[in-house]
Amino acid sequence: MQKLQQETDRLIQTVAREGDRLSGTDRRKFLRNGLTLLGGAAAAVTTGASAEEPFLPPAVPPWSKRLGPGVVTNPYGKPSPHEAHVVRRNVPWLTADRIASISFTPLGDLKGIITPSGLTFERYHAGLPEIEPQKHRLMIHGMVDRPLILSMDDLMRFPSTSMIRFLECPANGGMEWRGAQMDKLQFTHGMLACAEWTGVLLSTILQEVGVQKGASWILAEGADGAHMARSIPMDKALDDALIVYAQNGEALRPEQGYPVRLINPGWEGNTCIKWLRRLEIGDKPWHMREETSKYTDLMADGRSREFTFVQECNSVVTNPCPEKPLKAKGKYWIEGLAWSGRGKIKAVDVSFDGGANWRQARVTGLVLPRALTRFGLEWDWDGSPALIQSRAMDETGYVQPTYAQLRQARGTNSIYHKNAIHTWRLHADGQVTNVQIS
Amino acid sequence: MSRYPEFIALICVALAGNALAENHKKPAGHYGYGKPATAEEIAGWDIDVRPDGLGLPPGSGSVEDGEMLYETHCAVCHGSFGEGVGRYPVLAGGEDTLMEDRPEKTVGSYWPYVSTLWDYIYRAMPFTAPQSLTHDETYAISAYVLYLNDLVDDDFVMTQDNMASIELPNQPNFFGPDPRPDVQNTRCMKDCKDVSKITILSEPQPTEPEAEAVVEVASAAGAMAAAEQTYKSYCSVCHAQAIAGAPALEPADWESRIAQGKDVMVRHAIEGFQGDAGVMPPKGGFVQLSDDEVSAAVDYMLQQVQQP
CATH class of the missing domain: 2.60.40.650 (Immunoglobulin-like)
Structure with missing residues (x-):
């Protein structure tokens, strides 16, 4: 029955569209044939306007005088084709390839404070991993009483929390330190997004595994090929760090860490490990590549600040x-x-x-x-x-x-x-x- | 502004506070979800190494062994002397450049700890085949990168016991804690500067062509578009720039290969191939690709090479 309805919708659309392209006798003939085919169901199209007729008042545009596609034509809705220019973009010369690279959020076209999930900037270090959620695990171990392995089903049983927070790469605008260089807003400030993030407070998970005395740092590690990892101080973990499985009301997009990522609100986006697979609890930072070679701030005197987590105003x-x-x-x-x-x-x-x-x-x-x-x-x-x-x-x-x-x-x-x-x-x-x- | 948003915000804060307060009442294991992680399971994933050597597995590797391994696995991107190819990272040199206009941050000039070198090579390298190196191979390549930076002699052997004692020259120049806020602007509202003295210091020329849009696979029409996407996402890492002896999309690079027949090319792409000039890892290291996807990518590359 549903299939029949879809077919009818499609035919009505075809008739209306084709009718628009014709004029005079041809159009009337075409519509008559079309209507014969469809029976009375498409009566509305007989009043359809041709493309040449004006759209603006006092005229009535053609879409107001015909039927449109039925429900679930797009089971997952998409932006209007007229918004096709609103996309993430990259800057090819910034990185050696697109696999370890970044794309930028089109801030100039966005409204309000929530960034659509599909437009949230991407940062990969080994490309986008294609993770099967049923086979993904989060391991928590180190200085804990109960080293644990959680499936996604396990994780979703814990008390859930949502918060609206921004996410920003600490390199946002980094190309401008020596002078204005980028020619568009998307590239001067587009390593930025804001979303409603939903998941389990990291503090809940830490209580569940029983953190041992003396523990002060947590290593968060991704399941991507780079196994991206950062050391997070325990204070942040107990404050507002969130193990996230949903963004803007739906499961995380693959680009944003599906099926699970870390969000450290207000901190370097780089610490918000995507495709999170492991949390190790320890008593010192690990000094991973992304917190020594990168994401350290070289000063004019040749010295470097390390662990500069906060994204300032x-x-x-x-x-x-x-x-x-x-x-x-x-x-x-x-x-x-x-x-x-x-x-x-x-x-x-x-x-x-x-x-x-x-x-x-x-x-x-x-x-x-x-x-x-x-x-x-x-x-x-x-x-x-x-x-x-x-x-x-x-x-x-x-x-x-x-x-x-x-x-x-x-x-x-x-x-x-x-x-x-x-x-x-x-x-x-x-x-x-x-x-x-x- | 309406008070309503503030009210909502207050509720949010209160709820978050409650969630945390509630947490304090729960003993370890309160929920009992999941399964205990066994020592064996942890060992499979626990790959991190700390500067003090914690996490470093038993093993060793020499500069001598490292040289061959480096040439095979690393030099295609990082250069035979660690000088970097294209925009891939420079690994050696750059001493005394950190205060210059264009500092060169390498293992020798910038990195604070040797442990990071070992950890990162084992964790993420080589780029197209992460976690394919053995412990000993990782020791050897780490030793060789130190050698490229003149930090060890050519007879050096790195081991589990000596790694943590090797000091990198720039380590003392890293500092914390974060001193920010380190600037203090004031909220001046009127006559804050002399407008007549404002000059433009820098201004990029606007460019007309759009930067490359990220192509959505699902919206790309036709199989060749999907194949092109496969090529761009995976194959182009090496094939666009003739890295690792990979044929670039130049007709001259392909004549002998085309002569072998397409079946051979597809088989080599899927199963891997060791040639005279370089190595093609199975599916380029992207084993998640199906055989059909790899085959279609070969078609796409042939089409690119053979088009007039």
Whole structure:
């Protein structure tokens, strides 16, 4: 019966579509034949408009005068084909290949604070592992009383918690330390996402295995070919670290660690191990490759900071941006995103003159700790060039710094943790470019 | 702003707090889910090595043995002298560059611990076949990388007992704890700088062509598109750049292979092949690929080579 319905839907669609391409006698003939084929079920298509007819008022567009596909035509819904440009993108010259590489979230096209799972930036070190959940296991061992192996079914029996938190690669914007280099918002700030993460508090699992006295670090390790691993301090594990199996209400996407990953809210995305297979409890950090050779911050004096976990307060204007130029002078809703790994956003200011004068923006949605926070303000553009900046302050009172302040403290070689005030140059023709200014 | 979101946030905080408070009441084993991990099961997965040597398995390897292994497994990406091929990591050299404009961070110039070298090679290398090396092979390659950095002599043998005692020169230059926040901006609102003195310091030229979009396999039409995706995701790692003696997509590289017939090519791609110039691991090391996928990727590569 369902198959018959699908077939009928398909035929109605075909008739309507083909009818659109024809005109006059041909069209009437075609529709008559089509209707004969379908019987009375497709009566609505007889009023279908041709493609040449206008769509806008007072005309009625063709889609308002015919039937569309039935339910479960797409059992898993997809974005409109007209949104096909809203995709993750990579920057080929950044990495040797796409297997150990990164892609960027298209921030300029996103609204609100939740990043769609399928647009969340990717970071792989050995490509995307194809994991069968029934054969995946999470092992917890080391300085514990009860070394344990959990299946996904086991894991989902524990008390569940959800939290909306951002996820950011510490290298986000790292290409800009020496000067403005990337030409689009997607590439200056797109190693960033925010989602509702659901899973089991790591502290719950640690209680279940019985952590022994003296334990102070946890090694989290992935099941990918790189066996990506990071050392996590016990304090974070007992605070808010979450073993996650769902993102935005559904099972994690493979790109985000299916079937299970770690989320350390507000901390380096790199510590949020995907495809999590093992937690080892110990009394010292392990100094893995991703916390020595990489993800350490080289200072101007040649020394390096290690274990710089927190993603500090940051913000960026997302409209306008290079991908979203302004069309003509007039009133605009200028908006952007702010976030802090230390807690909630307290205020965001916006400047249109390169940082001389600032106006406080309005926060336009939820204000959650360690989550993206959406801000906006009305601006009347008179058509003259402008230098647009945003500056966020978090609940600790920390104010997002300037490039000059960051460079004075750290030099230009640290790659990670660049959270400087960002400048968009709005040109008189409405185009927007990425600049750094004095 | 409405008070409603704050109210929700308060509830969230309260609930999270309750969850943690509740945890404190639960003894170990309260839920009893899962199964105990046996020593044997743990040993199979517990691959990490700490700077103090904890986790390092028994074994040894010499610089001499390491040289041959390095040439076979590592040099294709990292270069015979650790100089790096393309954008693959440079492993040797770079001394005294850490304060320069373009610091070269290598094992010798930057890495703090030898344990990381052993751990990472065993854990993740070679790139196309992770966890395929034995303990002794890992010792030997680790020893050879130290040798490439002039940190050990050519008769050096790395063992479980001496690894932790080898000091890397840059180790004392790593420090913690994290000193941030290390900058203090203020929230100035008016006349914070002289607008007339603002200059543009840097500005990239906008580029028109879009950066390469990530292709979704499911939306790619037709079998050849799927084969192209297989090639790009897996085969191109070596074949795009003629790494490990792999034929690039150049007609000259393929003449002799095409002469052997497609069946031979597909068999070599699936089962692996040791040639004079290099080695093709079975399915390029991506054993999760089906035989059909590998065969289709060979078709795609042939099509690329043979098209006018």
